[in-house]
Amino acid sequence: MTSQNSDATSKQSSDANRRHFLKSGSVLTAGAATVLAGTRPVRGDEEVAEYERTLASSEPPIRIALVGAGGRGSGAINDSLSINEGIKLVAIADLDGSKLGGLRDSLAKRHEGKVNVADNKIYGGIDGYKRVLDDADVDVVLFATPPAFRPSYIAEAVDAGKHIFAEKPSCVDPAGYRICLAAHDKAVANGTSIVTGTQYRRQTNYVECIKRIHEGAIGDIVSASARYCSNGIWNKIRRPEMSDTEFQVFNWMHFIWLSGDQIVEQAVHNIDTINWIMGGPPESAFAVGGRFTRPEGSEMWDSMAVDYQYPGNRMVSFICRQIPGAANENANVIYGTKGKATIYGINSGAKIEDRDGKETFSMEGNIGAAYQQEHKDLIDSVRSGKPIVELKETADSSLTGVLGRVAAYTGQNVSWDFLANESKLSLFPEDFDINGPRPESSFAIPGQSKLI
Incomplete structure (x- = not known):
């Protein structure tokens, strides 16, 4: 040899x-x-x-x-x-x-x-x-x-x-x-x-609060509301040498085939939290929304409001928006027969109150630790062979965001079963070429955008 x-x-x-x-x-x-x-x-x-x-x-x-x-x-x-x-x-x-x-x-x-x-x-x-x-x-x-x-x-x-x-x-x-x-x-x-x-899913106040919800701390879950309302989002200027496709990938947030719009790309965190609490995705969505402040050429809407119907006749009112100068709010409120739980985004903590408004649980949040913990869990799982x-859980939550977007864009009441099992919607270009052209950007109009 x-x-x-x-x-x-x-x-x-x-x-x-x-x-x-x-x-x-x-x-x-x-x-x-x-x-x-x-x-x-x-x-x-x-x-x-x-x-x-x-x-x-x-x-x-x-x-x-x-x-x-x-x-x-x-x-x-x-x-x-x-x-x-x-x-x-x-x-x-x-x-x-x-x-x-x-x-x-x-x-x-x-x-x-x-x-x-x-x-x-x-x-x-x-x-x-x-x-x-x-x-x-x-x-x-x-x-x-x-x-x-x-x-x-x-x-x-x-x-x-x-x-x-x-x-x-x-x-x-x-x-x-x-x-x-x-x-x-x-x-x-x-x-x-x-x-x-x-x-x-690795932030301690979320984990502990949702554990208590599942153990009955607020009784049977009746309904919920979730909001991810923030200011504007970044927008990048096209460089002269860029092809259409290269520019869209460069400025990807503003093109729906790349980002999925705010409800999918950013607000999926709140949607994932609600799915976690509810034990899975919703049955249907009905939604409205619009665009007021997006830059020229952006395909994004800047606000959506979605009613998600979950199994057990439980309704979740969900709102997301990115509008400069408007009030910010990032929170999930879950209403039960014995009280309510509020789980705030970022580092703002969580609390549970009984029907009289008496606080029975609270915990501070630390999103920085959660960002790191997901990577530690990954490496630990590799090293331990477990x-x-x-x-699937994150894909379910991502498609729940898509469900809300499709309902808003088309103006239709859209079922989970249709979107997950029947829909032919595929946004990624079949002729993808990073150096190639792309059609002129456009944005959805309810009643005109088709449910596919």
């Missing part, structure tokens, strides 16, 4: 052993994870933190890659590197490759010893993610691209045997939803993790 063949055989054996280790976990790690799960003190306990650092340092590092290096992607990788020991960033991909070297260098300064991205592991261009998925040196992929790309990227990553963190939303249309469901099932069968960016696969 030649030296070259021997080296190749050795590398294949090493990769196979590594994949086995990461899939099954070591006896030490699995045992320690079981102990810690039952006895872990509150976050920040130095004794536990030091134990975890020692444990992680005795094992091969888990190698992660970032796909989509904008603001959310940079935040996600920083959260993962901050909270986790025994990991190493080894590759970065983004449509705009020119910024990636600077990101790598800044992360290396901030997270000493956790960043080892060679120049040939920096991938620019629309196909950069494929280089990441083909890379045997990558164990975990963090996806923070515009939402339109998420279903297919996740599905390809599952096929490649990668563990995944995927930002919300999971999809922007029924076609993407069905791709996500298939990817979820395949990840379960493969034993690979998919953790999603619904950080409120995969977390939560794509």
Whole structure:
């Protein structure tokens, strides 16, 4: 056997052993994870933190890659590197490759010893993610691209045997939803993790308040209201050299095929909270809305109000808007036969009151800790060989946002069954070409926009 063949055989054996280790976990790690799960003190306990650092340092590092290096992607990788020991960033991909070297260098300064991205592991261009998925040196992929790309990227990553963190939303249309469901099932069968960016499911005040709701603290749930009302959103100016498609991807929030509109891209957090409380998605949606302040060329509406009908004849009134100068509100109020629960967004906490208005429970919120905890849970699941696969829940919530949008855009009462099982709506262009043209932008008009 030649030296070259021997080296190749050795590398294949090493990769196979590594994949086995990461899939099954070591006896030490699995045992320690079981102990810690039952006895872990509150976050920040130095004794536990030091134990975890020692444990992680005795094992091969888990190698992660970032796909989509904008603001959310940079935040996600920083959260993962901050909270986790025994990991190493080894590759970065983004449509705009020119910024990636600077990101790598800044992360290396901030997270000493956790960043080892060679120049040939920096991938620019629309196909950069494929280089990441083909890379045997990558164990975990963090996806923070515009939402339109998420279903297919996740599905390809599952096929490649990668563990995944995927930002919300999971999809922007029924076609993407069905791709996500298939990817979820395949990840379960493969034993690979998919953790999603619904950080409120790991925020302690949300977890504890909803646990109490499910235990009957407010009695039977009768109805709820949810609001995600904020100011305006960013808008990017087209550069002269950009193609139509490149500009739309660059300014993705304002194009529905890419973002799904505010109700899907941003307000999905509140929708996910309501689905969590209600035990699943709604049966139907009826909605109104409009646009008053969006910039020229934007396809987004800037306000929607949706009545979601949930099983058990429970109605949820949902409102979202992005209007500069208007009042902000981010809260979910759940009404029961014995009282009500209010869960606020960001860091504003949660409380439960009885029918007389007496507070029976309250807890402060810490969204920063929740952002990091989702990444810790992912890496812990990989290291212990106990995969977390939560794509379906986030896909359900994403499609619930789509349900509200479709009801508002068309002016029709739309059922979950139709959208999930019958709708032919597929927004991603069949002729997608990053250097190609796109039709002139337009926005939906109720009564004219068709239910497909």
